[in-house]
Amino acid sequence: MSKVLMKGNEAMAEAAILAGCDCYFGYPITPQNELIAYMAKRLPQIGKVFLQAESELAAINMVFGAAAAGARAMTSSSSPGISLKQEGISYMAGCELPGVIVNVARGGPGLGNIAPSQADYFQAVKGGGHGDYHLLVLAPASVQEAINLTQKAFDLADTYRNPVMILADGLLGQMIESVELKPIEKVELPPKTWALTGAKNREPNIIRSLYIDPPVLEAHNWKLHKKYQEMQKEIAYETWQIEDAQIIIIAFGPLARICKEAIIRVRKEGIKAGLIRPITLFPFPGKIISESNPKAFLVVEMNLGQMVEDVRLAVAGKTPVHFYGKPGGVFITPKDVYLKIKSCF
Numbered sequence: 001m002s003k004v005l006m007k008g009n010e011a012m013a014e015a016a017i018l019a020g021c022d023c024y025f026g027y028p029i030t031p032q033n034e035l036i037a038y039m040a041k042r043l044p045q046i047g048k049v050f051l052q053a054e055s056e057l058a059a060i061n062m063v064f065g066a067a068a069a070g071a072r073a074m075t076s077s078s079s080p081g082i083s084l085k086q087e088g089i090s091y092m093a094g095c096e097l098p099g100v101i102v103n104v105a106r107g108g109p110g111l112g113n114i115a116p117s118q119a120d121y122f123q124a125v126k127g128g129g130h131g132d133y134h135l136l137v138l139a140p141a142s143v144q145e146a147i148n149l150t151q152k153a154f155d156l157a158d159t160y161r162n163p164v165m166i167l168a169d170g171l172l173g174q175m176i177e178s179v180e181l182k183p184i185e186k187v188e189l190p191p192k193t194w195a196l197t198g199a200k201n202r203e204p205n206i207i208r209s210l211y212i213d214p215p216v217l218e219a220h221n222w223k224l225h226k227k228y229q230e231m232q233k234e235i236a237y238e239t240w241q242i243e244d245a246q247i248i249i250i251a252f253g254p255l256a257r258i259c260k261e262a263i264i265r266v267r268k269e270g271i272k273a274g275l276i277r278p279i280t281l282f283p284f285p286g287k288i289i290s291e292s293n294p295k296a297f298l299v300v301e302m303n304l305g306q307m308v309e310d311v312r313l314a315v316a317g318k319t320p321v322h323f324y325g326k327p328g329g330v331f332i333t334p335k336d337v338y339l340k341i342k343s344c345f
Contacts, residue, residue, distance in 0.1 A: 003180055008143045009034035009173040011181075012076075012102055012166065015150035017042060018183050021100075022071040023049035025062035029081045030114045031170040032104035036076065056081040060088030060101075067097040068207050070195030072154055076102035078170070079120050080111060083128070089163055090129030093224070094209030096194075098157030100150070101135070102166045104173035107329025115329025116170035118253060121306035124167045125282040132221050134228045136164040137281040139252040141238075143177035148184060149279075155187045156234065160227055161194075167281060169302070170329070171254045228283075236279035237288055241267070245274030247344055248292055250311055251300040252278050255332060259300055262337035273341055281307070286314035294319065296344055300337055301325045 006014070013035045016024070024039040036052070043050040049066075053059035059075050066073035077085065082103045092099055105120045107113040122128075124137045136156050140146035146168060153164040194205055211217035240260060242248055251259045256277040263273040276292070278285050289297070289311060297319060299308040308323045315321055324340040326332050 003178045005176050006143060006179050007034055007174065007176050008146055008168065009104065010038045011143045011147050011179055012150045012168070013038035013042065014181055015147040016074050016100065016154070017046065017048075018181065019151040019154040020072050021048065021074050021154065023051070023066050024074050025051050025053050025059040025066070026075050026077065027053050027056050027059050027081060029078045031106055031173050032076050032078045032102065034173070035102065035104070056084035057088065060085035063099045064088055064092055064095075064097060067092065067099045068095070068196050070192040070197055072098075072158075074100040074102070076104065078104045078106045079108050079117070082120065082123065086123075086129035089135070090127070090131055090133060091209050092163045093133035093135065094131065095207050096161040096224075097163070097207070098161055099163045100153045100157055100166070101163055102150070102168065105167065105169045107327070113329045114170060116172075116302065116331070117327070117329050118169060118255065118301050119303040119306070119327060120167065121281065121301070121303065124165050125284070125310075133224060134231075134282050136160065136162060136231060136234065137167050138164065139167045139279060139281050140172060141252070141254050141256050141277060143172070143175060144179045146172060147179055147181065151184045155189065158189045158192075159187070160231060162227065167253070169253055175254070232283045234280055235283050235285045237285040238275070238277040238279060239288065240275040240277070242274035242276060242292060242294075244272050245294050246272045247296045247298055247341060248294045249273060249275045249298050249300055249337070249341070250278070250289065250307070251275070252281060252307065255300060255302055258332060258334050259337050261334035262341060265334065265338045266341050271341060271345060278307070284310050284314075286310065289314040290316065296320045296322060298322045298324060298341060298344060300332065300340070302332060303327055
């Protein structure tokens with residue numbers, strides 16, 4: 001298959017179509033507008049549903065309704081818009097409804113700016129809405145990986161009956177790279193016998209997250225918790241030159257590629273550095289981190305320090321964990337990481 005040049009936002013949209021996305025509901029916000037514009041053009045061409053909602057709140061609740069009817073539904077936004085969707089996302093998790101949510105994150109808090117940021121990590125992996133729940137969270141580092149993970153997200157959502165988030169950023173959404181567009185391998189999925197498809201020839205299905213009796217709600221929460229534990233088998237990560245590493249860098253998304261350049265530079269000077277890149281942010285690949293044995297870890301994030309907390313939990317105090325970050329959409333360069341690595345020695 002020949003390769004084509006595609007912008008990250010448009011590539012994720014086309015990947016969703018390849019995955020069988022039936023409907024998309026969204027509301028414009030920079031820096032993800034190319035995704036919604038692409039869906040507005042492409043979905044009607046293939047007989048699928050596109051609807052620009054009147055707000056982010058409306059969009060996520062449309063995803064809720066479509067998912068409850070058994071459709072493969074998707075929405076996307078950027079940081080403040082994802083915040084507005086949190087109530088609906090919590091409802092979807094509580095109702096065990098699949099759906100794919102793309103966050104092309106930007107600088108915050110508040111309206112912030114439209115520059116790339118990773119400050120939505122807590123919101124994504126800790127359950128940004130109310131209640132005890134989790135999303136599966138995937139963090140692509142390239143446009144090709146964004147295509148692959150967007151397709152996989154629909155299968156994961158259906159497998160676990162749970163919302164899945166693609167946590168991208170403004171850098172990935174706007175970059176243009178050479179990619180291959182092809183469907184991923186088909187996964188055998190259970191039929192959606194739970195969906196609200198009409199009860200003429202069967203008993204009615206009930207989809208709800210309202211359980212007034214506390215012991216009943218407790219049982220429902222334990223059921224969800226068991227599912228989140230089962231998601232551990234989906235853990236994915238990349239390791240690079242960690243076998244002899246004195247210091248291991250931990251970074252996710254496109255920032256990990258920037259860190260690789262810094263690692264190449266310091267290795268030329270005799271400092272043995274390596275990289276662990278989490279691909280699933282939830283479930284988090286803590287085991288590979290805890291089993292690694294460098295003299296130090298360095299967590300690099302485009303925020304004030306969020307994933308570093310999960311790294312420190314995994315390390316459990318046995319190895320020093322350093323942090324380097326910049327908030328507000330300020331870009332981290334290979335030179336920044338290079339100098340920080342040098343300062344650790």
